[in-house]
Amino acid sequence: MxxxxxxxxxxxxxxxxxxxxxxxxxxxxxxxxxxxxxxxxxxxxxxxxxxxxxxxxxxxxxxxxxxxxxxxxxxxxxxxxxxxxxxxxxxxxxxxxxxxxxxxxxxxxxxxxxxxxxxxxxxxxxxDDKKVEKHSLDIIKGLYGELFILYLLIKECNSSHLNDILMSWKGPYDSGHDFVLENKNIEVKTKETIKNSVKISSEYQLEYELKKGLELHVISVETNSENARSLSRLLDLVKDIIINKMGDFSIILAALLQKNITTQNIRIYDNFQFEVMEIAIYDCLDESFPKLTKSNTPKAVGNIQYTLYLDYLNDFLVSKRKFFDE
Known part of the structure; x- marks a missing residue:
């Protein structure tokens, strides 16, 4: 090849x-x-x-x-x-x-x-080399977190399932969940290590789908640390895996294009760099998991935004992985 x-x-x-x-x-x-x-x-x-x-x-x-x-x-x-x-x-x-x-x-x-x-x-x-308005640090940090989860998923998958996993990344399309997999949906939140909370920006982000699991992946990062990595560098790593497993890299390019990010302009964000320190995974399907969703709020209430304090979510913790950015 x-x-x-x-x-x-x-x-x-x-x-x-x-x-x-x-x-x-x-x-x-x-x-x-x-x-x-x-x-x-x-x-x-x-x-x-x-x-x-x-x-x-x-x-x-x-x-x-x-x-x-x-x-x-x-x-x-x-x-x-x-x-x-x-x-x-x-x-x-x-x-x-x-x-x-x-x-x-x-x-x-x-x-x-x-x-x-x-x-x-x-x-x-x-x-297309059209000029676009530059995204903020927080938006790039969120994209980095989602792309890092994708990176972990495709590292472990078989080549026959690769394109399905690539297609599961829905975050850049601003759909209900960041990843829509066959058996579960994943919502990704990326925060600085010193923060103990994450923002939920709509009543749909933690809404469950019938007969599917729902996980919240909280990624803790340090920005511009010694071992930090840019979004463009992470994309290069993702691309290498996709090519080696004979997947369709255009799926990722199309997703990034939803945020007006291309291989031509992605390097304007190279001054934003992140080191992943920890990923905590929470089970959001537990009946007592604290969340506001479309199905548990009155119809007259909408455009919900709220904060989840992670110190109160230990009972719902599925796994916690500490590591330096791979």
């Missing part, structure tokens, strides 16, 4: 001579059934090329997205994916790896060419 460092080595060996429209090398040594290559075109832009059999009728129009273009090069029968902004080169490599993983074992030209094109459209939104 192709890895990021292997792509980097191929790129280094490609020099555009000007003798043809493209200078390119095949991605692998013949492992892939479809012939895929990476190279430079006459504009010195990086490209991914998919060779199509001469007798196959390619039926699609050239598509120009922000920083990414898809077209058919008739002279050589290549479908070409071109990166038009060098600032997105790392993300372009991620896209190449994802496409490769999806089609390298396919022999049906109709199927693999359609997947190739579909992934261009799916990923094109991640190459």
């Amino acid at each position: 192709i890895q990021s460092n292997e792509l980097q080595n191929i790129w280094k060996n490609i020099q555009y001579s000007g003798k043809s429209e493209f200078e390119f090398n095949r991605i692998d040594s013949g492992i892939s059934i479809p012939e895929m290559s990476i190279g430079l075109n006459s504009s010195l832009n990086k490209c991914l090329l998919l060779e199509i059999p001469k007798n196959y009728n390619v039926d699609f129009q050239k598509s120009i997205k922000q920083n990414l273009t898809l077209y058919f090069f008739k002279d050589t029968n290549f479908i070409v994916l071109e990166l038009t902004d060098k600032a997105f080169e790392d993300l372009f490599d991620d896209l190449i790896i994802s496409i490769y993983q999806h089609i390298y074992q396919l022999s049906d030209v109709d199927k693999y060419s359609k997947i190739f094109i579909a992934m261009f459209y799916k990923w094109s939104e991640f190459f």
